[in-house]
Amino acid sequence: MSSTRSTNTPAGPSAGTAPVVVIGGGQAGLATAHTVRALGMGRPVVLEAANRPAGAWPHYYDSLTLFSPARRSALPGATFPGDPDGYPARDEVVAYLADYAARLDADIRTGHRVERVRAAGSGGFEAVTANGEVFAAPLVIAATGEFSRPHRPVLPGLDAFTGTVLHSAEYRRPEPFAGRRVVIVGGGNSAVQIAIELAAHARVTLATRHPLRFMAQRVLGRDVHLWLHRTGLDTAGWARPLLTGGKGTPVMDTGAYRDTIAKGNPDRRPMFTRLDGDQVVWSDRTRERVxxxxxxxxxxxxxxxxxxxxxxxxxxxxxxxxxxxxxHSGLGYVGLEWQRSFASATLRGVAADARHVLSRLRERSRSGRRPARAGRTG
Known part of the structure; x- marks a missing residue:
């Protein structure tokens, strides 16, 4: 790894060509750029919409910590600083990504939001940014990942709810919710982490369609991510229901989450039937102001x-x-949830996926093969 050039200075209507254009400068984009260099595919251009290459990490809630240990969360070529068995906090991840980008031999363009990608006459692509710049390349990797577009489900009465509605992407810290009645919809790792943090300041319920299913964070003294990797469960298609849902929403836990929720602060209830004004109507038909x-x-x-x-x-x-x-030949993705494995959308999974995708795209380019129209949707 060596020095990088980051800029948000416009280069005119035509910004030139590159062997690979990587869209997104977060963990997926940075891992992809490193892999482009490692495979000898030239110097990529990385187009990042924000003013720094850190992806969605700066926008997460203040207390967020990784669900995998530092030793399993490093990008290729740079160990994660600190305790290798510790779980880095949000700001530590942001600092790590910034340092990684600064030492990466890639042309990183911050402040460059890609608005559209179009096919070029040569068989490649053109990425067009919000300020009208055009970056041409035979290969484009969409590395904006799985965490840039919050999902707001359709729930009965939600649009007419007279209280406050926000997505976890907008949550930062618990103090503004002191003394309030909060219902959290969802039961994944972040939902549980936020609920327990909020419960020290507010009365909180987790509303989920399925029971919470706690998975041991550590097995035989080692983090479960190590065992998932060593046993091959990471990439085993048959294991996906066990790891992503099955008969309950999985939550990585050292035991503290299970014990806290068992005590009822926060509590977990079946998903409510609807919202009515400022009230929630629970499945047993009871009503409660929220x-x-x-x-x-x-x-x-x-x-x-x-x-x-x-x-x-x-x-x-x-x-x-x-x-x-x-x-499309020459188009790939890195950072999608379950793209190839349980870890695909995480720090520990993006590098392996980047190598897989780039190797296949390079092989396809050399052989002249066109993509089959069949294939799954991520």
Whole structure:
């Protein structure tokens, strides 16, 4: 790794060509750029909408910590500082990504929001930014990942709810909710972490469609992510229901979460029937006034710049096979949830996926093969 050039200075209507254009400068984009260099594919251009290459991390809630230890969360070529068995906090991840980008031999352009990707006459692509710059390349990797577009589900009465509605993407700290009645919709890791933090200041309920299913964070003294990797469960398709839902929403836990929720602060209840004014109507038909509904309902891939290319399905999700587009030669994805493994959308999974995708795209380019139209949607 060596020095990098980051800039938000416009370069005119035509910004030139690159061997690979990477869209997104977060963990997926940075891992992809490093892999481009490692595979000898030239010096990539990384286009990042924000003013720094850190992806969605600066926008998460203050107390967020990684769900995998530092030793399992490093990007290629740079160990994560601090306790290797510790779980880095949000600001530590932001600092790590900034340092990684500063030493990465790539042309990183911050302040460059890609508005659309179009096919070029040469068979490659052109990425067009909000300020009209055009970056041409034979290969484009969409690395804006899974966490840039908050998902707001359709819930009965939600649009007419007279209290406060916010997504977990807007939550920062618990103090503004002191003394309020809060219902959190969702039961994943972030939902539980936020609920327990809020419960010290407010009365909180987790409303979920399925019971919470706690998974041991550590097994035989080692983090579960180590065992998932060593046993192959990370990438085993048959294991996906066990790791992502099954008969309950999985939550990584050292035991503290389970014990706290068992005591009823916060409590967990079946999903409510509807919202009515400032009230929630529970499944047993009881009503309760609520101040805040917090949606911990996840995200959708932020790849709307591909809308006009024909690379997405009717729901706006990429058509791909393990991150390789099934609609366009030269187009790939890194950072999608379950792209190839349980860890695909995480720090510990993006590098392996980047190598897989770039190797397949390079092989396809050399052989002249066109993508099959079949393939799953991520």
């Amino acid at each position: 101040d805040v509904v917090l949606l911990a309902t996840g995200y959708r891939p932020g790849v709307e710049y591909l809308d006009g290319l024909g690379a997405l399905d009717a729901n706006g999700r990429p058509r791909h096979d393990g991150g390789v587009s099934t609609t």
